Amino acid sequence: MRKEGGYREDRRGRPRVADERRDERGRQRGAARAQGRVQRSAQAPSQRARGADPARAVAFDVLRAVDEGDSYANLVLPPLLRERGIRGRDAGFATELAYGTLRLRGRYDAVVEQAAGRDVGKIDPPVLDLLRLGTHQLLGMRVPAHAAVSQTVGLARERVGTGASQFVNAVLRAVARDELATWLERVGDAADPSGEDPVVRLAATQSHPQWVVRALREALVGDGRAAADVEALLDADNAAPLVALVARPGLVDPVDLLAAAGDEARPGAVSPVAVVPGGGDPAAFEAVRTGRAGVQDEGSQLVALALAAAPLEGPDERWLDLCAGPGGKAALLAALAAQRGARLVANEVQPHRARLVEQALRAVPADAVEDVRTGDGRTVGDDEPAAYDRVMVDAPCTGLGALRRRPESRWRRTPADLVGLAALQRELLGSALRAVRPGGVVAYVTCSPHLAETRLVVGDAIKVAAKAGLAVEQVDARTVARGVAAGPLDLVGDRVDLQLWPHVHGTDAMHLTLLRRLG
Ligand SMILES: C[S@@+](CC[C@H](N)C(=O)[O-])C[C@H]1O[C@@H](n2cnc3c(N)ncnc32)[C@H](O)[C@@H]1O
Numbered sequence: 001m002r003k004e005g006g007y008r009e010d011r012r013g014r015p016r017v018a019d020e021r022r023d024e025r026g027r028q029r030g031a032a033r034a035q036g037r038v039q040r041s042a043q044a045p046s047q048r049a050r051g052a053d054p055a056r057a058v059a060f061d062v063l064r065a066v067d068e069g070d071s072y073a074n075l076v077l078p079p080l081l082r083e084r085g086i087r088g089r090d091a092g093f094a095t096e097l098a099y100g101t102l103r104l105r106g107r108y109d110a111v112v113e114q115a116a117g118r119d120v121g122k123i124d125p126p127v128l129d130l131l132r133l134g135t136h137q138l139l140g141m142r143v144p145a146h147a148a149v150s151q152t153v154g155l156a157r158e159r160v161g162t163g164a165s166q167f168v169n170a171v172l173r174a175v176a177r178d179e180l181a182t183w184l185e186r187v188g189d190a191a192d193p194s195g196e197d198p199v200v201r202l203a204a205t206q207s208h209p210q211w212v213v214r215a216l217r218e219a220l221v222g223d224g225r226a227a228a229d230v231e232a233l234l235d236a237d238n239a240a241p242l243v244a245l246v247a248r249p250g251l252v253d254p255v256d257l258l259a260a261a262g263d264e265a266r267p268g269a270v271s272p273v274a275v276v277p278g279g280g281d282p283a284a285f286e287a288v289r290t291g292r293a294g295v296q297d298e299g300s301q302l303v304a305l306a307l308a309a310a311p312l313e314g315p316d317e318r319w320l321d322l323c324a325g326p327g328g329k330a331a332l333l334a335a336l337a338a339q340r341g342a343r344l345v346a347n348e349v350q351p352h353r354a355r356l357v358e359q360a361l362r363a364v365p366a367d368a369v370e371d372v373r374t375g376d377g378r379t380v381g382d383d384e385p386a387a388y389d390r391v392m393v394d395a396p397c398t399g400l401g402a403l404r405r406r407p408e409s410r411w412r413r414t415p416a417d418l419v420g421l422a423a424l425q426r427e428l429l430g431s432a433l434r435a436v437r438p439g440g441v442v443a444y445v446t447c448s449p450h451l452a453e454t455r456l457v458v459g460d461a462i463k464v465a466a467k468a469g470l471a472v473e474q475v476d477a478r479t480v481a482r483g484v485a486a487g488p489l490d491l492v493g494d495r496v497d498l499q500l501w502p503h504v505h506g507t508d509a510m511h512l513t514l515l516r517r518l519g
Pocket of ligand 1: 300322325327329330347348349350375376377378394395396397
């Protein structure tokens with residue numbers, strides 16, 4: 001698995017290669033240094049004078065902000081890195097340390113509990129965050145044990161005081177005594193001593209809440225896949241996703257974007273307009289800065305391409321993105337609309353997200369964008385009945401299909417969130433079915449595979465529409481998606497909706513149902 005900062009792990013999160021020639025960040029050292037022929041401190045001179053390693057300090061501050069401020073790690077980290085002048089490989093190290101620790105928090109808490117012989121609830125939160133950071137360096141990254149322990153203890157001394165740093169030292173030394181595989185056995189045995197409940201064991205070892213593991217397993221089975229595949233799915237959730245770029249059609253050629261993205265870049269495997277750069281900051285690409293390209297998961301690209309490719313009779317002139325913020329799919333749809341002489345209306349309920357949509361659309365020819373509006377999508381069907389030829393409903397959802405991308409979200413979501421979201425999803429889809437003209441097509445999309453947010457919502461919305469005299473048929477989304485995909489799509493069973501999976505397709509677990517209004 002690829003980790004931020006170029007670290008690689010196997011499917012169980014173990015370092016792929018046991019390599020002695022690594023420095024305090026787990027980076028490969030030159031042969032001379034590895035043989036001890038060059039005298040060099042593990043820290044840069046500036047760090048020696050200032051104390052704690054800046055990359056570890058920044059990761060700690062992100063964890064504290066997530067814990068205390070309910071912040072999102074991917075919003076907190078980039079400005080902190082900029083403010084503190086942390087760049088390049090150091091930024092990669094800090095990112096993997098912060099995000100990896102947050103993803104694997106559940107696993108590490110179970111390890112710490114055993115190593116400390118103490119309930120993690122009884123450990124002061126900042127001390128616990130230091131223990132999680134140290135444990136991730138020891139068990140999830142290729143940082144040599146002495147550096148992981150001493151650097152984390154140094155940070156502890158600076159941030160929580162000498163007494164607590166001694167506790168951190170003792171616990172991390174205990175963690176360092178055994179390998180990840182041994183710890184996973186222990187954590188699994190403690191969670192499920194009778195060996196009867198694989199979900200409980202997996203939840204503990206693979207660092208997901210139990211309800212999420214159950215929901216993902218049900219969604220896999222519902223999609224025709226084996227329940228046992230859930231382990232590979234959880235593994236994929238625990239690894240950093242590769243960044244994908246979208247070459248917005250008509251604005252930049254994917255071939256040119258590929259050439260600009262460097263020698264290690266490759267074309268997308270799922271979306272024909274995707275480019276996967278070898279690394280680096282995507283914002284550095286000129287096409288991204290100007291809005292001709294954007295950062296977008298390949299699954300998100302595919303579902304937008306599929307809506308545009310769904311067969312349609314009659315006019316194909318007005319398209320609607322009902323829940324458009326921050327604008328990734330709207331920008332792709334508008335670029336496609338421009339090529340066909342169609343126009344897009346982008347609707348978003350939150351004003352600041354509507355402004356992000358405007359930003360995302362900045363490179364699209366003006367005559368392809370009819371309007372960017374701030375409004376409640378639930379009323380559009382009544383305000384503008386039968387007014388659109390194609391409608392995208394990229395519904396607000398739990399995001400259980402994008403857990404690898406949002407490191408802390410698995411710990412924040414609860415089953416109670418589903419109730420409100422599923423009701424909103426039904427209303428938005430109902431509104432879309434009224435807003436589309438007879439013969440027109442609606443795409444219902446979620447970045448969650450949860451059956452309560454996908455199949456159940458669609459089934460109910462079709463029934464409610466029928467009661468209101470509005471007939472709807474399902475379009476074969478798999479055939480449409482296969483027709484536009486960059487390569488063969490591994491799909492099983494004979495369903496007509498499309499469910500992508502991180503462990504199968506390398507995308508977020510996007511769901512797509514295509515519906516045609518008949519009358
Ligand atoms: C999954 S996101 C959409 C992502 C977007 N399509 C993209 O590709 O960038 C769902 C969006 O729906 C918006 N939303 C939530 N409730 C809404 C409502 N009642 N009407 C319209 N938009 C709504 C949220 O603010 C959020 O921006």
